[in-house]
Amino acid sequence: MTSPAPRHAIVLFAHGSRDPLWHKPMEAVAARIRSQSADVEVACAYLELSQPDLPDTVAQLTGAGVGSITIVPMFLGVGRHAREDLPELVTQLRADHPAVHFHLQKAVGEDDRLVQMLASIALDPTEA
Template sequence: MHGILLFAHGARDAAWAWPFEAIAAHMRTHHVDGPVALAYLELMQPGLPEAVDALVRQGCQAITVVPMFLGAGGHVRRDLPALMERLRTEHPGLQLRSTCAIGESDAVNRALATAALALATESLAGPSTAP
C-alpha cells in the first residue's frame, strides 16, 4: 500500500492548518492506493516521525512525502532530508521518498497566479474583504 504524507510547517494558531486539512481531505477522495495524512515540522501535531509511524501501522510499504512549502528554503533543503534519513533508518523496509516543494510545481504556480489575479480583480470591484 502507498501512503501520501503532506508535510507542512505548522503554526501556533490552529486555524492556520485548515487549508492543508482541506487539501488532504480532497486528496483522500481521489487516492485509492492508500491513506493520505498530514504532518508538521513544528508547533503542531503529528510530527513527521509520528505520521510515518502511523502510516506504517496502517500497512503502508511505500510513502511519498510532499513538502507543502511554497519555496525550498532551509526546512526543505536541510530539515526534511535529515528527518527522512532518520526515518529510513527506523523503517529499513519502507520505500520512503519525497517530492520537490509544492511551490516548485508549475501547476501550483499557475493556480496561484490565477487565484491572485482573480482576488486582485475582485478587489477593484468592491470594498476590501481582508481583515
C-alpha cells in the same frame, strides 16, 4: 503467486503553527486527496509547533501496514526547512524503517502547476 503491492500513503508535510485555524488548508488538501483516491491513505505531519510530527506519522502508517510513503513538502518557498531539515528527517526515517519505500517530492512551490494556479488567482481573484 505474487504478493500484493505495499499499501501507499501520502504525507502532507508543513511547518506547523499553534493556531488551529492554520491547519485548515492542509486538512482541506488531505480531504480532497481522499475524495479523489480512496486507495491512498493521507496524513498530515508538521515540523514544529503542531502535532503529529513526521516520525510519529510514519510510525503510525507503517504500523498499519503501509509500505510506501510519498512525502509532499507543503512549502511555497524552499528555505532551510525544505533544503536541510526535511532531507535529514527522511534520511533518519529510511534508517528507522528500512522496509519502507520513501519518496520525497519537491516543495509544492517548485511545481510550475502551482505557480500557474497562483498567478491565475492573482489575475482573477473573483474566480474563487
